[in-house]
Amino acid sequence: MTILFAKRAEVPQTWKVATVAAIKAAGDGDRHGADAFIQTSTGLRIPAHSNILASMSPVLARVLNLPNKRWKSEKVIRILGVPNEAVLAFVRLLHAGCDEEDEEMMRRNGMHLLVLSHVYQVKWLKRACEKRLAFWLDAATVVDVLKLARLCDAAWLGLRCLKLVKKDFGAVQKSDAWQFLEANDPWLELYILEFLHESDLREKQSRRNMEEQKTYQQLSEAMECLEHIFKEGCTDIKPDRRRRSSCSCPPLDACQPLQLLLLHFSKCDGNRATCSRCRRIWQLLKLHSSICMAQDSSSCKVPLCRQFKYKMQKMEEKLEERKWMVLGKKVASVVAFSSFAKRKRYESGRDLGPE
Ligand SMILES: [Zn+2]
Ligand SMILES: [Zn+2]
Ligand SMILES: [Zn+2]
Numbered sequence: 001m002t003i004l005f006a007k008r009a010e011v012p013q014t015w016k017v018a019t020v021a022a023i024k025a026a027g028d029g030d031r032h033g034a035d036a037f038i039q040t041s042t043g044l045r046i047p048a049h050s051n052i053l054a055s056m057s058p059v060l061a062r063v064l065n066l067p068n069k070r071w072k073s074e075k076v077i078r079i080l081g082v083p084n085e086a087v088l089a090f091v092r093l094l095h096a097g098c099d100e101e102d103e104e105m106m107r108r109n110g111m112h113l114l115v116l117s118h119v120y121q122v123k124w125l126k127r128a129c130e131k132r133l134a135f136w137l138d139a140a141t142v143v144d145v146l147k148l149a150r151l152c153d154a155a156w157l158g159l160r161c162l163k164l165v166k167k168d169f170g171a172v173q174k175s176d177a178w179q180f181l182e183a184n185d186p187w188l189e190l191y192i193l194e195f196l197h198e199s200d201l202r203e204k205q206s207r208r209n210m211e212e213q214k215t216y217q218q219l220s221e222a223m224e225c226l227e228h229i230f231k232e233g234c235t236d237i238k239p240d241r242r243r244r245s246s247c248s249c250p251p252l253d254a255c256q257p258l259q260l261l262l263l264h265f266s267k268c269d270g271n272r273a274t275c276s277r278c279r280r281i282w283q284l285l286k287l288h289s290s291i292c293m294a295q296d297s298s299s300c301k302v303p304l305c306r307q308f309k310y311k312m313q314k315m316e317e318k319l320e321e322r323k324w325m326v327l328g329k330k331v332a333s334v335v336a337f338s339s340f341a342k343r344k345r346y347e348s349g350r351d352l353g354p355e
């Protein structure tokens with residue numbers, strides 16, 4: 001394991017051995033300049049340097065520098081509800097940073113250290129805990145770690161947990177933690193199931209997008225080839241064909257099937273309207289003409305391009321014509337209605353006129 005963080009301060013060698021006894025000895029004897037204590041639930045007092053605590057944790061800094069707080073003879077900060085070993089590890093990490101010797105200590109206390117680093121806002125330690133916990137994740141522990149990650153706003157770790165649940169859902173479902181979750185925590189269960197469902201949907205959508213992109217890519221290659229075949233004569237079906245080697249055919253695996261289709265189209269004996277191969281090339285030719293920018297027939301050699309364009313233009317004109325016709329009908333009916341209303345008003349005015 002690489003050294004995650006450099007040592008923060010010189011600490012007594014006894015502290016390096018993360019055992020309660022060693023710290024007790026340090027507390028009873030030489031305190032190496034420590035001017036504060038961290039006290040645990042069982043009354044264990046761990047000597048600490050208040051300036052290091054304050055520089056590492058904004059929360060501890062506030063506690064140590066409370067304006068109205070009068071420390072008696074010594075500064076004692078209580079960290080309760082956490083096992084001694086975890087508090088000890090926390091204090092040691094604040095003083096010494098995190099290195100490869102801490103692997104085992106992290107493994108035993110990782111979850112508690114995550115909580116402590118979250119509560120006391122020690123960002124680097126929280127990140128280190130997230131990394132280590134994610135590294136040790138397995139199907140048996142993932143649900144508990146996920147629960148904790150949510151409580152500690154550890155979004156990165158939470159996501160890693162969810163990804164593992166998704167990857168190994170069968171094994172996770174067999175774990176005790178999952179059984180407990182099913183019986184006692186329907187909200188978290190729902191949250192996990194929703195994540196699985198949404199990520200399934202996302203995967204399907206991205207697969208669909210990729211397939212669409214692939215189709216567009218193939219179509220664009222086909223368009224490129226179509227122009228290229230009829231412009232440069234890169235084909236066996238054109239009478240004035242040039243030598244294949246002289247042509248810089250772009251995507252060869254798109255070009256050859258297209259040439260075969262064109263060859264079929266030119267010789268098809270069947271009904272072209274129902275023949276699937278003819279229909280395909282027909283659609284490709286139509287697609288070409290819809291994107292072809294050539295102004296006149298001499299600049300585009302692709303067959304049927306001009307005819308399709310002409311047809312489309314006619315259709316557009318028809319559509320436009322129909323729009324005008326509908327508009328005309330509507331206006332005419334409004335005109336007829338208003339002149340009828342005017343006449344009515346005029347007639348009723350005459351009836352009521354002076355006798
Ligand atoms: Zn080609
Ligand atoms: Zn070619
Ligand atoms: Zn055919």
Ligand SMILES: [Zn+2]
Nearest residue numbers: 292300302305
């Ligand atoms: Zn064209």
